Amino acid sequence: xxxxxxxxxxxxxxxxxxxxxxxxxxxxxxxxxxxxxxxxxxxxxxxxxxxxxxxxxxxxxxxxxxxxxxxxxxxxxxxxxxxxxxxxxxxxxxxxxxxxxxxxxxxxxxxxxxxxxxxxxxxxxxxxxxxxxxxxxxxxxxxxxxxxxxxxxxxxxxxxxxxxxxxxxxxxxxxxxxxxxxxxxxxxxxxxxxxxxxxxxxxxxxxxxxxxxxxxxxxxxxxxxxxxxxxxxxxxxxxxxxxxxxxxxxxxxxxxxxxxxxxxxxxxxxxxxxxxxxxxxxxx
Amino acid sequence: xxxxxxxxxxxxxxxxxxxxxxxxxxxxxxxxxxxxxxxxxxxxxxxxxxxxxxxxxxxxxxxxxxxxxxxxxxxxxxxxxxxxxxxxxxxxxxxxxxxxxxxxxxxxxxxxxxxxxxxxxxxxxxxxxxxxx
Numbered sequence: 001x002x003x004x005x006x007x008x009x010x011x012x013x014x015x016x017x018x019x020x021x022x023x024x025x026x027x028x029x030x031x032x033x034x035x036x037x038x039x040x041x042x043x044x045x046x047x048x049x050x051x052x053x054x055x056x057x058x059x060x061x062x063x064x065x066x067x068x069x070x071x072x073x074x075x076x077x078x079x080x081x082x083x084x085x086x087x088x089x090x091x092x093x094x095x096x097x098x099x100x101x102x103x104x105x106x107x108x109x110x111x112x113x114x115x116x117x118x119x120x121x122x123x124x125x126x127x128x129x130x131x132x133x134x135x136x137x138x139x140x141x142x143x144x145x146x147x148x149x150x151x152x153x154x155x156x157x158x159x160x161x162x163x164x165x166x167x168x169x170x171x172x173x174x175x176x177x178x179x180x181x182x183x184x185x186x187x188x189x190x191x192x193x194x195x196x197x198x199x200x201x202x203x204x205x206x207x208x209x210x211x212x213x214x215x216x217x218x219x220x221x222x223x224x225x226x227x228x229x230x231x232x233x234x235x236x237x238x239x240x241x242x243x244x245x246x247x248x249x250x251x252x253x254x255x256x257x258x259x260x261x262x263x264x265x266x267x268x269x270x271x272x273x274x275x276x277x278x279x280x281x282x283x284x
Numbered sequence: 285x286x287x288x289x290x291x292x293x294x295x296x297x298x299x300x301x302x303x304x305x306x307x308x309x310x311x312x313x314x315x316x317x318x319x320x321x322x323x324x325x326x327x328x329x330x331x332x333x334x335x336x337x338x339x340x341x342x343x344x345x346x347x348x349x350x351x352x353x354x355x356x357x358x359x360x361x362x363x364x365x366x367x368x369x370x371x372x373x374x375x376x377x378x379x380x381x382x383x384x385x386x387x388x389x390x391x392x393x394x395x396x397x398x399x400x401x402x403x404x405x406x407x408x409x410x411x412x413x414x415x416x417x
Contacts, residue, residue, distance in 0.1 A: 200376040202328045209321040236327060240320040247317075268327075270318045277317055 032172030034153050040117045040198075042124040047150035047159065048072070051128050054079060056163035062094025063087055064163045065130045065145045066103055069189045072128060077106060093143060096132060096185055103189045104210050107219035111199045111207050113186040116176075118198035122188055123148055125197040129188055131160075134181030141181070148186075192223035201231055208240055217247040235265040239274070246278060254278045329368035332375050336363055339396045348397055354404055362403040374399060374410065 034042065051072040056064035056079065063082035070077045086094045086102035103110035113119060113129065122129050129148045136142030146168065150159040158175040162168040170178070179186075188196045192211070195204060204227060211220035221244040228237035238261035246254035258275045265271065339345055340360055349356050366374075374395075401407040 200372065202324070202332065202372055203376070205324050205328060206321075209319075209324055212320060234331075236320070236324055239323055243317055243320045270323045270326075274317050 032153060032156060032176075034120075038117055038120065040121045042120045044154055045150070045152040046120075046124045046126075047152075048123065048126055048128050051147060051149045051161050053161050053166065054163070059092050060087065060094075061145045061163040062099055063102075065147045065161070066099065066106075066189060068147050068161055069128050069130060070103075070106065070108065073108075073191045073194075075106075075191075082106070094145070096187075099130065099145070099187055101214070103187070104207075104214040104216065107192065107211070107216045109188075109190045109192045109194070109196070109204070109207050109211070109219075109223055111188050111196055111203050113188060113196075113198060114184050116184075119148060119186055120151060121198040122196060123151060127188055127190060127194070127196060128161075129186050131179055131187075132182035132185040133178040135178050138181060143182070144178075192219045193226050195226055195230055201227075201234065205236055205240070208237075212240070212244055212247065217244045220244040221248070233264065235261040235268065235271070238264065239268075239271055242274060242278070246274075251278055251282050255282065329371065332371045333363075333366075333368070336371060336374070336396065336399075339393070340400075342393075345393050345396050348393070349400055352397070352401060352406070354400055359400040359403065362400070 034044075052068055054064045054068050054071075060079050060083055063086050064079040066082045066086070067077055067079040070082075082102055083094075085105050086098040088095060088098065100110045100112065113122065119129055119131070131146055131148055133144045133146060134141045135144050144162070146160040146162040148158060148160055149167075151157065151172075152159075153172075156171050156173075158170045158172055160168040160170065160175075188199070190196060192208075204223075208220050208223040208227060211217075211223060221241060224237050224241035224244055227234075228241060231237060238257050242254045242257035242261060245251075245257060255275065255278045258271055258278060262268070262271045262275060337360065340349075340356065340363065346356055349359055398407055398409045402410050
């Protein structure tokens, strides 16, 4: 029989260890510290109004999130219409490349983002962002697309339209874990008359050229026009504008844009060649 | 010997035929519009690199680099050795960090200096810089 004072396990060190472990866990769950984590200045909270909650059909979280963002911007596209362009039945889901491709085939500006800085900068600028999350674990993944519509540092909350009936609220730490397992993949989908705030000019230019390739010269034209206003010293926007107009049969418009490009950057052979083609076509 | 001569001759014929074909294809292609995508690939990357190299020429950047004991010529050589994709990454990072503001002024200077010190193993800011010692 054991004496009352004797314990089988040395309790005191164990308590100390547990207390330490709890403190460590608490430290892990500390509220998101924007000063330590971000290099961009964003407001303490931001919320984007008017992103509809679309209840996703089975496995349609990708198409549903594109539909939500496009409807927020005024389109009436449905998740079924997006799914026809994006969903892979064999995979039971939607690949990230198809998320980008289908947005472009629907005439939208689509650019990828990869960091918390970019995510919060876009949301603060009023642009909802589609994020790729693993809601499960690395060994048992539950892949999911959601739309980030807001955040609040003080309340330690990230708001998502997640394909369920209501708003999903996650603490930053939980959100970050699920997003990290999705390699921090995010997608900004905007109508072509609005520009993302967190990506470089070249990425937007490439997205515009991709719209031409996706058979959306009209959307490409709008985006080149928007870009030319934002970055007036870069002739590539006007060059693209000329090409997009030519593709729609607007020869006079193409000539005018290419002439402006040439005025900005005399001596570029590509501008000269295309201007010659357009002028010849006009002369016929 | 004869076989060798023959194969050289046929190679020459083959090559000149191919050259002729390539020239013809290029001439035909001139009647079409040159694509925006190719122009972006060619010029946007070039402009990015010129922007960074131009920054290195600025007096305040140069002075600080020399103060750190770094040869500006070496810094330029390192910058020239980066791939287009790496240059694009640097500029994206800079544009993000300047939070929407145009990338000019002090912040840009700091970035260029950090990039150079990264190359020379003093700092480790950019993920793709390879420190060689």
